[in-house]
Amino acid sequence: MTVRTRFAPSPTGFIHLGNIRSALYPWAFAKSQDGVFILRIEDTDVERSSQEAVDVILEGMQWLGLNPDEGPFYQMQRMDRYKEVLEQLRAQGWVYPCYMSVAELDALRERQMAAKLKPRYDGTWRPEPGKTLPAIPEGVKPVWRFKTPLGGSVVWDDKVKGRIEVANAELDDLVIARPDGTPTYNFCVVVDDIDMAITHVIRGDDHVNNTPRQIHIFQALGRAHPVYAHLPTVLNEQGEKMSKRNGAKAVTQYCTEGYLPDAMVNYLARLGWSHGDDEIFSREQFLSWFDLDHLGKSAAQFDEAKLKWVNAQHLKACTGDALAQMVKPWLEPQALDGDPARLAARCDLFKDRCDTLCVLADWLNRMAGPVQPSAADLAQHVTDAVKPALAEFAQSLQTVEWSAAAIAAGIKTVLQAHQLKMPQLAMPVRVLVLGTPQTPSLDQVLALSDRDRVVGLIRAGL
Secondary structure, eight states: OOOEEEEOOOOSSOOBHHHHHHHHHHHHHHHHTTOEEEEEEOOOOTTTOOHHHHHHHHHHHHHHTOOOSEEEEEGGGGHHHHHHHHHHHHHTTOEEEEOOOHHHHHHHHHHHHHTTOOOOOOOTTOOOTTOOOOOOOTTOOOEEEEOOOSSSEEEEEETTTEEEEEEGGGOOOOEEEOTTSOBOHHHHHHHHHHHTTOOEEEEEGGGGGGHHHHHHHHHHTTOOOOEEEEEOOEEOTTSSBOOTTTTOOBHHHHHHTTOOHHHHHHHHHTSSBOSTTOOOOOHHHHHHHOOGGGBOSSOEEOOHHHHHHHHHHHHHHSOHHHHHHHTGGGOOGGGSOSOHHHHHHHHHHHGGGOSSHHHHHHHHHHTTSOOOOOHHHHHHHSOTTTHHHHHHHHHHHTTSOSSHHHHHHHHHHHHHHHTOOHHHHHHHHHHHHHSSSOOSOHHHHHHTSOHHHHHHHHHHTO
């Protein structure tokens, strides 16, 4: 059997990290099993669906490298297929027209709740042997309901939650087609999963209540249902369900903020799955380790500080050449050094101090653009007492060999001549050249900077 998984988002709002985790696991499972990963856009909610939301889904998945093997497929383009299967169920007696109005249904529910009963459709229009149905009201188009089995129960072995059993008596007759003939969510899902030969459905546990409904439709169509794995919710930092309403950001925002896609995959993988105590791992390691047996059973909580730490570890592991390519979208024109080797060396120099590409870009832009030290740093470090040493150092930089070793030797000479300690000279130079008193080793920073720019900035600060 070829494993076939799917990610089936509804484009009714931007996709956030909690959503995209439901794409990561089916993608990873399919890849780990040499299977097929399918993208399906469930856009039947025409009023709430938008192309903008579809674009965020596609862009987010492409950025993270969660590329589908098939799709995207759009449910609105499959309406003829759904109606064909609906006719099949009608012919087999699995569905029936229901003429109960919305007002009648609301009144029924109010009576049930007043009697402390579970609100549910009562089967008024369900045909049964010996039952007389009400007179069909004039001018009313019916909904179509599925005949839920009256006895027994629905049972499945969930790969996350274990054995789940739901008594059929707890379920009423599901509406599977609206008065205009358009099918409803649970029906479309089953038809799609059959047509796309889905073997494993890995999705959020907000779908658990849909599962018995869908299994009934599979059974009515004479098909086995997929293996189900219902993932616990992802909570935000306040312990609430992650959602746009609760401040969740679109997945694409993390790209804009300079996170690495492999770091995001690493972090998201750990939000509900584990491989021993491994915290940092590559995409290749993740795919070689991933299985459904180590999915977590409890809700995972998002932690942006932890995400930044994971991102920093991946950033540090990158080569300077790789970072030079990745950081370019955040660089000012003057920071796009004409020497690729020097840009890569700058990335290597600063990467240990960075947790995002934006932070790395800030350092690289400081090495080439205007410098604006704070008044407090200038007052603290660029004092009248140190200015003679700064002037002598600037003079020496004009003729010294432009290498870290030679610059280090020049620094040592000036320190000895003016009886200064390293911080007394290094900090004012850093403030004038990069706008901050804290940088990597000064000789390395200067060696990777432009000589004339460094000398000009030091002299301008005197």
